[in-house]
Amino acid sequence: MSLYDLDKTIQSRKTADPDSSWTAKLFAKGPEKCAEKFGEEAVEAIIEAVKGDREKLIGEAADSLYHLLVMCAARDITLSDIEAELDKRTGQSGIAEKASRG
Template identity: 75%
Template sequence: MSEIHDLAATIQSRKGADPDSSWTAKLFAKGPEKCAEKFGEEAIEAIIEAVKGDRAKLVSEAADVIYHLLVMLTARDVTLAEVEAELARRAGTSGLEEKAARG
């Protein structure tokens, strides 16, 4: 199992846990909207580091983005497997064709 799958499993295990027991459980307790807000904040921080060109900080912020994306998905009962299935569905389709198909 890869690190991202391990992380997704850990995040899933924190859903419904005591908010005092972990940061992830605390995020879930605040609701899906707060989870989405945190994902947005981390995405903006990653964008800033990408523009600045600080590679180490970008790597760190990218890790935060992935963590908060998984928290946001889990808050809405969307699994990593579902996202992977969508990526697999798109594989072999040109990005332009795929984007046009979504309208």
């Protein structure tokens, strides 16, 4: 599954019945809960990265990407929006980009 397929599925769950979809259930709990779940998954990914367990890190990274997209979708941000921001940064040094944000 591509990230765009995942994003499309997540976006489609915004109006789904929370009893029929985990993603819809997250949306029903609000953007704050979606952010909390992303934070939990990100921490789990960090732990596996530090431990050096490749397979567990892959799983946690997948969970983190999913929950990142859910969190963003809860605030009406799509993968295309994120990609457009990355495109704006192409060719710019990371140091310069960070400095421009103050």
